[in-house]
Amino acid sequence: MRYEIAPLYCRPWTINGMTPKLIESHYENNYGGAVTRLNAISEELEALDPSTTPAHVIRRLKQDETAALNSVALHELYFASLGGDGRAVPEMMASALARDFGSVDRWRREFIALAEALDGGAGWVLLTWLPRAGRLINQTISEGGQAVAGGITVLALDMYEHAYHLDFGANAVAYVATFMRNIAWNAVQDRYEDAITVKPPRPLQQKEFGDLPAISVEEVKAMLDSGTPVQLIDTRPRHYSSRAQDIVAGAVWRDPERVDEWIGALSKSAPVVTFCVYGFHIGCQTATTLRQAGFDARYMAGGHFAWKAVKGPVKLFAADAPPEA
Ligand SMILES: [Fe+2]
Numbered sequence: 001m002r003y004e005i006a007p008l009y010c011r012p013w014t015i016n017g018m019t020p021k022l023i024e025s026h027y028e029n030n031y032g033g034a035v036t037r038l039n040a041i042s043e044e045l046e047a048l049d050p051s052t053t054p055a056h057v058i059r060r061l062k063q064d065e066t067a068a069l070n071s072v073a074l075h076e077l078y079f080a081s082l083g084g085d086g087r088a089v090p091e092m093m094a095s096a097l098a099r100d101f102g103s104v105d106r107w108r109r110e111f112i113a114l115a116e117a118l119d120g121g122a123g124w125v126l127l128t129w130l131p132r133a134g135r136l137i138n139q140t141i142s143e144g145g146q147a148v149a150g151g152i153t154v155l156a157l158d159m160y161e162h163a164y165h166l167d168f169g170a171n172a173v174a175y176v177a178t179f180m181r182n183i184a185w186n187a188v189q190d191r192y193e194d195a196i197t198v199k200p201p202r203p204l205q206q207k208e209f210g211d212l213p214a215i216s217v218e219e220v221k222a223m224l225d226s227g228t229p230v231q232l233i234d235t236r237p238r239h240y241s242s243r244a245q246d247i248v249a250g251a252v253w254r255d256p257e258r259v260d261e262w263i264g265a266l267s268k269s270a271p272v273v274t275f276c277v278y279g280f281h282i283g284c285q286t287a288t289t290l291r292q293a294g295f296d297a298r299y300m301a302g303g304h305f306a307w308k309a310v311k312g313p314v315k316l317f318a319a320d321a322p323p324e325a
Helices: 020-047 055-080 091-101 104-117 172-181 185-195 217-226 256-265 282-292 303-309
Strands: 124-130 135-141 152-158 231-234 246-248 251-253 272-275 297-300 314-316
Touching: 020 055, 055 124, 055 152, 091 104, 091 135, 091 185, 104 124, 104 135, 104 172, 124 185, 152 185, 217 303, 231 246, 246 251, 246 303, 256 282, 272 282, 272 303, 282 297, 297 303
Parallel strands: 231 251, 231 272, 272 297
Antiparallel strands: 124 135, 124 152, 246 314
């Protein structure tokens, strides 16, 4: 496929402290060069026979393609980030920055610090929406570096020397300050509004346990750490638990096949949390049984391994095994 040049988004004569000559040279030579490079690489990729081309040739071409795609996309964003009054952050954007960075000023200081840290090097400073996390982050990427997977960048600052040398010489700090004064916040906010409509990756859903309440391993850990009463029950199946070496500290193992035998020892005055190996079936089924018996029971999402993945404390299993296990 052929990639087309995007028209220059900003109006160069409106940018305070940067000359049209700088923007023109940047657009024509560096952005234009990236589009030309990207098309040349695409043609090369389309022309080769993947079954006979040496692996290192394909690998290098794909790396070059990624670098060129990033250069094209980020240059377009960079020009679309300029041409406004950088001080006037519109309401929606201001509250998003305050939510994710503490305050607009805190965001600004972090963004500038990242840019100045690239002084003498090269790279990009980006403000990026992460649908997966539901928040904005600042990030830097340098040549060959990769942007966060799935992130949608809404503001881009080019820290390659070609972006400022013509006007600012080696004074990258003055260039960064000038960029900040010219951010087109309304355009940034428009992109942010589009970005937040992208849904996060679909979470694990267990339709068969529809409205059974779950609790995260982080929440259970916080309950144990703060001394909140909770009855934590490991219901890994017997065939699995006989091989297990560790158990969540603070949990007791109970055979999920024999709920009737141990349910009488539970208290109804404190919540019950059950879990199994990965959090799929057994822990959910046990929680359902306990709820039907009138207990405030939930299952711990992700089970034993999610607990270990957040480095929750465990102890030797044998010490806690019931006599019959
Ligand atoms: Fe550039």
